[in-house]
Every structure is written in C-alpha cells, then in structure tokens.
Amino acid sequence: GAKWTYNGPDGEHNWSSNYPFCGGAFQSPIDFQTQLLRYDPNLPPIQVQNYNLSTNEQLTLSNNGHSVQLSLPSHMYISSLPHRYSAAQLHFHWGSSNLLTGSEHTVNGKRFAGEMHVVHFNSDKYPNISMAVDKHDGLAVLGVFIEIGEFNPAFDKFFKYMNGIKYRDQKIQVPAFNIHALLPAHLDEYYRYDGSLTTPPCYPSVLWTVFRRPVTISRKQFLALATALYASYAQESTTVPLHGNYRKPQLADNRVVLVSFKD
Numbered sequence: 001g002a003k004w005t006y007n008g009p010d011g012e013h014n015w016s017s018n019y020p021f022c023g024g025a026f027q028s029p030i031d032f033q034t035q036l037l038r039y040d041p042n043l044p045p046i047q048v049q050n051y052n053l054s055t056n057e058q059l060t061l062s063n064n065g066h067s068v069q070l071s072l073p074s075h076m077y078i079s080s081l082p083h084r085y086s087a088a089q090l091h092f093h094w095g096s097s098n099l100l101t102g103s104e105h106t107v108n109g110k111r112f113a114g115e116m117h118v119v120h121f122n123s124d125k126y127p128n129i130s131m132a133v134d135k136h137d138g139l140a141v142l143g144v145f146i147e148i149g150e151f152n153p154a155f156d157k158f159f160k161y162m163n164g165i166k167y168r169d170q171k172i173q174v175p176a177f178n179i180h181a182l183l184p185a186h187l188d189e190y191y192r193y194d195g196s197l198t199t200p201p202c203y204p205s206v207l208w209t210v211f212r213r214p215v216t217i218s219r220k221q222f223l224a225l226a227t228a229l230y231a232s233y234a235q236e237s238t239t240v241p242l243h244g245n246y247r248k249p250q251l252a253d254n255r256v257v258l259v260s261f262k263d
C-alpha cells in the first residue's frame, strides 16, 4: 500500500487520504477517561495457552519500518474470548530517547513510556491473519503499558538482537522463549473496547484488551528500543530514526470502555 509515517506530509493527519478507514469510526487508540469507564463483573481474567514457547523453536524478529515485530506461532492463543484468537505477532510503540512517553493508549491523559501489542486473529473463523484483518470479529490485540523501572530479563531475550535489524526490512531468527513473561501481573484487570488497527489500513476489526498494570523495563533497555532502529533502508544515504511511532488518541464518540476492575 501507499507509504505512511508518523510525522511529516505522510503523517497520521493524512493517512485517511490513502486509507479511508483511518478517517472512520471506531478508531484506536483512545484515552481511557474515567467518565468513559463502566465496570463489568462478567469480564473474565484473560487466559492464554502455549505462550511458554520452547527454546528450540525460532521466531522471526524484524524491523518493518514502522515497528520492531516478533512473529509468533499460531499454536499460541487466547482461550478466554468467545472465539479462539491465535497469535500472529507482537510489536511495540515508543517515544524517543528524550521523550520517554510513547504509549498509544493513555489513562486520563497519562502517556506511558511505551506499549506492547500482541496481535491475535480469530482462528475459529479465518484461516490466517490476512483474511481476518478487515473483519469486524477478526482481531484481538493485548495491550501492555511499558514503564521505566526494574531491568526486565524477559525483554532482553530479544532486545539483545536489535542491532541485527537496525534497518527497514531486516530480519533475523531468534530462539523462542516464554512470551507469558512479557505480560504484566494481574491479567484479570484490563480495559476492553471495540476499536481498530492503530496503523493504516486502520480497519475497525480489533477487540482491544489493554491491561491496567504496566510492565517495567530499565532505562538502558528502553533507550536500546528507542534509539537502535531506523525506518530507512540500509543502503539509503539519509537515515531516518524509528521513534515516536505512536498514533494520537482518537475520538471515543459514544463508545463505552468496559473495565474488569472496580478500583
């Protein structure tokens, strides 16, 4: 599709000229403002299966020019939703080395340092993510806020390979590891709403689950994420740093955000 960026002439205010859904309804991310929240006691704790991958599996770590993404095997899935949602990939959104705020979702205007998204597709109804990505019940994304704090050994399982994918379209194979270790404590506390991809083509096809509790990574780990990558190709003479890859909050319109916690 047409090229898009987070800043400049191809930035998010112009996405809708090539990607009409980006100007449509049910867009993500949104700001979780208190007045939008409604406690729903029927929201079950999120349960995932087969997230503890064996180290003799290999995953593809790649720089797609918009984010760093880790491919995930489809035998990983979410089991606590009405359909089985099988994993496809995980990726990140972050700010920059001096702007330690790059999450997409915000809580009463508070922006976290970054946000991880684990993208799943409805494998009960669709054979792969490409067939699911534009369907109303196609995708389920788990969102995890990232804060600067304690060193996180789970993230280093692949952060240490980032220098192998500095440039756009570079990819390497990395040993698999326990993806569950990337998730926060308390998978029973989360925000839930109907939304969209936060990148073009912005299809309104995502059941969003954003966990209330953040995970922490160290400042050194965060800087590795925020400063290691380029959106430009290796052979290009002008380098374009890959940072600030977060979409601004969209209109909630009259959407309600369900929460599984009372406070």
Ligand SMILES: NS(=O)(=O)c1c(F)c(F)c(S(=O)(=O)CCO)c(N[C@H]2CCc3ccccc32)c1F
Binding pocket: 064, 066, 067, 069, 088, 089, 091, 117, 119, 129, 130, 133, 141, 196, 197, 198, 199, 200, 201
């Ligand atoms: N924030 S988000 O969760 O909405 C989201 C992204 F932010 C993002 F960058 C990507 S991407 O594939 O890395 C690049 C542009 O699609 C995807 N990729 C998804 C969307 C389309 C697609 C097709 C095949 C595999 C993954 C994806 C995504 F779902």
Ligand SMILES: [Zn+2]
Binding pocket: 091, 092, 093, 117, 198
């Ligand atoms: Zn994302």
